Amino acid sequence: MAEPVEFPNTTGNGPTDAPDVVDLCARLIRFDTTNLGGGQSEGERDAAEFVGEVLASAGVESRIYESAPGRANLVARIPGSDPTLSALLVQGHLDVVPADPAEWRLPPFSGEVRDGFLWGRGAVDMKDFCAMVLAAVHAMARDGRTPRRDVVLAFVADEEDKGEFGAHWLVAAHPGLFDGCAVAISESGGYTYHVRDVEGQAVRLYPVGTAERGTAHLRLTANGRAGHGSRRNPDNAVVKLIGAVHALAAHEWPITLTPSVRAFLSRTGEALGVEVDLGDVEGTLARLGPAASLAESTVRNSTTPTMLQAGYKVNVIPGTATALVDTRVLPGTEKALLADVDGLLGPGVEREFVAHQAAVEAPVDSPWFDAMASALRAEDPGAVVVPYCLGGGTDAKAFASLGIDCYGFAPLWLPEGFRYREMAHGVDERVPVAGLRFGARVLERLLATI
Numbered sequence: 001m002a003e004p005v006e007f008p009n010t011t012g013n014g015p016t017d018a019p020d021v022v023d024l025c026a027r028l029i030r031f032d033t034t035n036l037g038g039g040q041s042e043g044e045r046d047a048a049e050f051v052g053e054v055l056a057s058a059g060v061e062s063r064i065y066e067s068a069p070g071r072a073n074l075v076a077r078i079p080g081s082d083p084t085l086s087a088l089l090v091q092g093h094l095d096v097v098p099a100d101p102a103e104w105r106l107p108p109f110s111g112e113v114r115d116g117f118l119w120g121r122g123a124v125d126m127k128d129f130c131a132m133v134l135a136a137v138h139a140m141a142r143d144g145r146t147p148r149r150d151v152v153l154a155f156v157a158d159e160e161d162k163g164e165f166g167a168h169w170l171v172a173a174h175p176g177l178f179d180g181c182a183v184a185i186s187e188s189g190g191y192t193y194h195v196r197d198v199e200g201q202a203v204r205l206y207p208v209g210t211a212e213r214g215t216a217h218l219r220l221t222a223n224g225r226a227g228h229g230s231r232r233n234p235d236n237a238v239v240k241l242i243g244a245v246h247a248l249a250a251h252e253w254p255i256t257l258t259p260s261v262r263a264f265l266s267r268t269g270e271a272l273g274v275e276v277d278l279g280d281v282e283g284t285l286a287r288l289g290p291a292a293s294l295a296e297s298t299v300r301n302s303t304t305p306t307m308l309q310a311g312y313k314v315n316v317i318p319g320t321a322t323a324l325v326d327t328r329v330l331p332g333t334e335k336a337l338l339a340d341v342d343g344l345l346g347p348g349v350e351r352e353f354v355a356h357q358a359a360v361e362a363p364v365d366s367p368w369f370d371a372m373a374s375a376l377r378a379e380d381p382g383a384v385v386v387p388y389c390l391g392g393g394t395d396a397k398a399f400a401s402l403g404i405d406c407y408g409f410a411p412l413w414l415p416e417g418f419r420y421r422e423m424a425h426g427v428d429e430r431v432p433v434a435g436l437r438f439g440a441r442v443l444e445r446l447l448a449t450i
Contacts, residue, residue, distance in 0.1 A: 017142065018058075018135060018138035018139040018141075018142045019054070019134070019135060019138055020135070021131050021132055021134075021135035021436045021437055021439075021440040022113065022118055022131075022433050022436055022437070024054065024131035024134050024135055025111070025118055025123070025127055025128055025130075025131035025132075025431070025436055026111035026112075026113070026118055026120070027050065027111065028047060028050070028051075028094070028111075028122065028127040028130060028131055029109060029110075029111035029118070029120035029121065029122050029123060029127055030109055030110070030111045030120075031043045031046050031047040031050065031094075031109075032109050033047050033094050033095045033096050033122070034095070034096055034097070034098050034099070034121075035095040035096065035097060035098075035157075035158060035159075035160040035161050036098065037160075037161045038161070039068070039161075039164075039165070041070070041071060041095055041157065041158065041161075041165070042070075044070060044071055044072045044094055044095055044157040044158075045064070045066070045070045045071075045072040047072075047094040047155075048064050048072035048073070048074040048094060048155060048157075049064070049072075051074050051094070051130070051134065051155050052064065052074055054134050054138070055076055055134070055137065055153070057138070058134075058137050058138045058141040058142075059141050060076050060078055060137060060141070060153075061076060062074050062075065062076035062153070063075060063076070065170065065173075065174060067157070067158075067164075067165040067166070067169040067170075067173070068165055071157045071158060071165035071166070072094075072157055073154065073155070073156045073157055073166055073167075073169070073170050074153075074154070074155045074156075075152065075153065075154050075155075075170070075174075075177050076152070076153045077150055077151070077152050077153075077177075078137070078146075078147060078150065078151040078152075078153070079146070079150055080146065080147045080148050080149040080150045080151065081146045081147070081148055082148050082149060083150075085148060085149035085150075086149060086180055086181065086182035086183070087149055087150035087151065087152055087178075087179075087180040087181045087182065088147075088149055088150070088151050088152070088181065088182075088183055088184070088185070088447075088450060089152045089154065089178060089181040089183070089184035089185075089399060089404060090133055090151060090152070090153050090154070090184070090185055090186070090447075091153075091154040091155075091156065091167065091184055091185075091186045091395060091399060092126050092129045092130045092133065092154075092155055092156070092186055092187065092410075093126060093155070093156050093157065093158070093159030093160070093166060093167075093187075093395060094127070094130065094155050094156065094157060095157055095158055095159060095160045095161075095166075096121045096122040096125065096127070096160060097121070097125075097160050097425050099121040099427075099429075103427045104427055104428055105119075105428055106119045106120075106428070108120055108121040108429070109121060113433060116432060116433055116434065117430040117431060117432055117433065118430060118431050118432075118433055118436065119428065119429070119430040120429065120430070121429055122429070123423070123429045123430050123431040124412075124420065124423040124424050124429055124430075124431050125187065125423070125424035125425065125429070126186075126187045126410065128410070128412065128431045128435075128436055128439070129186070129187055129410040129439070130155060131436065131440075132410070132411075132436060132439040132440040132443050133153065133443060135440040135443075135444075136440050136441075136443040136444035136447055137153070137447070139440070139444050140444060140447060140448060145448055147447050147448060147450075148448075148449070148450065149450065150180060151447055152177070152178060152181055154167070154170065154177075154178075156170060156395060159394065159395050162355060163395055163397075163398055166395065166398075167395035167398035167399065168395075168398045170398070171398045171399065171401060171402060175402060178399070178402055178404065181399075181402070181404050182404065182405065183362075183368045183404060183405045183406075183407065184396065184399050184404050184405070184406045184407065185372070185406075185407050185408075185409040185410075185446075186394060186395065186396060186406065186407075186408065186409070186410065187394055187408060187410045188209050188390050188394055188408035188410065189207055189208040189209035189388070189390075189407065189408030189409045189410060190206055190207075190208055190372065190376065190408070190409040190410055190411035190412065190439075190442070191206065191207075191410070191411070191412040191413075191414055191420060191435075192204050192205075192206060192380075192412070192413050192414040192435075193205040193206065193207060193291070193294065193414075194414075194416040194417075195272065195289065195290050195291045196272075196289070197271070197272045197273045197274075198272060198273040198274055199273065202416075203271055203272060203384055204380060204382055204383055204384060205268065205271070205291060205294075205384050205385075205386055206373075206376050206380075206383045206384065206385045206386070206411075207264070207294050207386055207387070207388040208369065208372055208373070208385060208386070208387055208388070208407060208408060208409050209387075209388060209389070209390050209396075209407055209408020209409070210259075210260040210263075210361070210362050210363070210364050210369065210387040210388065210389070210407060210408075211258060211259075211260035211261075211298075211331055211359070211360055211361040211362065211387075211388075211389035211390065212359060212360040212361075212389065212390040212392070212393050212394065212396055212397065212406075212408075213298060213301075213328040213329055213330055213331075213359055213389065213390065213391055213392070213393065214328065214329035214330075214331070214334060214357055214358050214359030214360075214393070214397075215327075215328065215329070215355050215356065215357040215393050215397070216327040216328070216329050216334065216337075216338070216353065216355075216356055217324065217325070217326055217327060217353065217354040217355040217356070218303075218324070218325045218327050218341070218351045218352070218353065218354065219322060219323070219324055219325075219351065219352050219353075219354050220241060220244055220245070220322060220323045220324075220325060220345065220349055220350070220351055221320060221321075221322050221349070221350050221351075221352070222237040222238070222240035222241035222244065222320065222321045222322070222348055222349045223237055223240075223319065223320055223348060223350075224236050224237030224238075224239075224240060224317070224318075224319060224320075224321075224348065225317075225319065226316070226317055226318060226319035227316075227317045228315065228316070228317070229314065229315040229316060229317055230315065233317050235348075236317055237310065237317075237318055237319055237320050237321040237348075238310045238311065238317070238318065238321045240321070240346065240347075240348045240349055241308070241310065241321040241322070241323055241349065243346055244323070244344070244345045244346055244349040245305045245308070245323050245325070247344040247345070247346065248303040248305060248325060248341065248344055248345075249303070249304070249305055251303065251340075251344055253300040253301045253302065253303070253337075254300060255281050255282075255299050255300050256299070256300060256301070256330050256333055257278060257281065257299065258298075258330055258331050258332070258361065258389060259361065259364055260298075260361065260364055260387045260388060260389040261295055261298050261299055261388070261389050262278065263364045263386070263387045264294065264295050264386050264387055264388045264389070265278065265281070265284055265285075265288075265295060266278075267384075267386045267387075268288060268291050268294075268295075268384075268386050269284065269287070269288065271384045271386070272288065272289075272291065274287040274288060275287060281299055285299070293421075294388050295388060295389070297391035298330065298388075298389040298390070298391050300330070301327070301328060301329055301330055301333055301337050302326075302327070302328045303325050303326075303327045303341065304325065304326045304327075304328075305323055305324070305325050305326075306324050306325065306326050307323060307324035308321075308322075308323050309321070309322050309323070310322065324354060327341070328391065328392070329359055330359060330389075331359040331360070331361040332359070332361075333359075334358070334359070357393060357397040358397065358400075358401075360393075360396050360397055360400045360406055362405035362406055362407055363405060364387045366405070368405065368407065368450070369387065369407070371446060371449065371450040372385070372407065372409050372446060373385035374449075375411070375442045375443075375445045375446040375449070375450075376411060376442055378442075378445055379411075379413075379438055379441055379442050379445070380413065380438075390408060394408070396408070409446075410439065411438065411439040411442035411443060412431070412432075412435045412436070412438065412439045413432070413434060413435040413438035413439070414432060414435055415432060415434075415435075418432065
């Protein structure tokens with residue numbers, strides 16, 4: 001069960017102080033919410049109950065919705081001062097990927113602070129965001145402030161698998177919870193990305209996710225004639241599969257510039273003082289230097305073979321061979337991509353979806369994006385806020401199906417040299433304490449003014 005919610009007086013201003021975001025994040029990390037996949041998960045109910053208690057202590061009512069025993073999703077709605085305005089959805093997941101303690105310097109569920117960092121599985125993916133949201137809500141309640149528009153909070157299960165017990169289930173089973181929501185924020189954006197301009201001066205980019213490539217995970221099945229390995233067999237399923245997989249892996253998918261990627265290249269190039277030639281994207285990426293890593297995987301589609309399976313004995317030609325291909329699809333390109341895939345597979349190889357979720361694209365030029373940029377610049381006046389497209393995916397794919405514009409905005413200040421993007425799912429995952437406090441302030445400002 002969740003530990004009782006008691007908050008220390010962290011700022012010395014009296015008993016109504018909001019809880020410290022670092023303490024909140026540490027306590028969330030200590031819930032082992034490991035998602036093993038295949039419907040197997042731990043601790044999500046306990047973590048959701050803790051979140052509910054924290055919200056209750058700020059005067060916010062919430063409810064837990066279970067998609068299956070223990071697979072808990074908590075939803076709350078904070079009424080805004082102007083009921084005519086559309087609502088903002090703030091969504092995050094409470095589950096985490098597995099962590100092997102033998103590989104870590106500190107126990108992965110200790111939630112220990114050391115050397116200015118909070119350590120633990122989920123510290124950046126994404127219990128940091130969940131804690132920052134809770135701290136921001138508490139700070140607003142402490143000061144008697146009400147958001148302008150309704151704010152819907154969703155803390156969900158199962159993002160680290162398929163979302164079938166979390167966001168996708170909520171959207172299908174309880175869509176009314178999100179009535180009136182026009183925009184959503186969540187993980188994978190709004191963090192400091194340190195680069196240098198052409199004169200060597202430091203530039204602090206803050207990429208905000210305005211798009212995600214779609215997911216079209218494919219299973220390829222090659223059928224042939226089973227037989228003895230010593231005999232000639234022109235209908236060998238393994239050979240057919242190898243040819244199809246090689247064709248997909250070797251294919252150079254054409255560059256396709258979506259609005260988010262186009263805006264990223266133009267605005268980042270301007271901030272760095274480098275030439276941007278959208279007719280020569282590879283050359284432009286080379287000139288962007290380290291900043292190119294934010295776009296290099298999203299200027300084209302991708303088909304990456306990841307798993308192969310065939311046969312049971314070395315001297316037996318199997319009648320069937322299969323492969324899994326991680327296919328990622330840019331907004332607006334899926335139909336053409338799949339047609340090309342079918343042409344590359346060749347005869348005797350069929351494809352089917354293992355997972356299929358559409359790409360996400362929110363407006364780059366919008367009041368929502370402007371409000372996020374303003375909230376960041378209020379805390380870091382030197383922030384250069386740019387849109388970008390995520391190469392992978394998040395629960396935004398579920399909420400976007402309701403017509404909600406979804407943005408990756410989990411603000412976090414990061415020190416130069418900190419390899420933040422390697423932390424998610426990595427060993428020794430950790431987040432800077434100062435970054436958590438920065439993010440809580442940015443979110444508080446955004447919730448109060450958007």
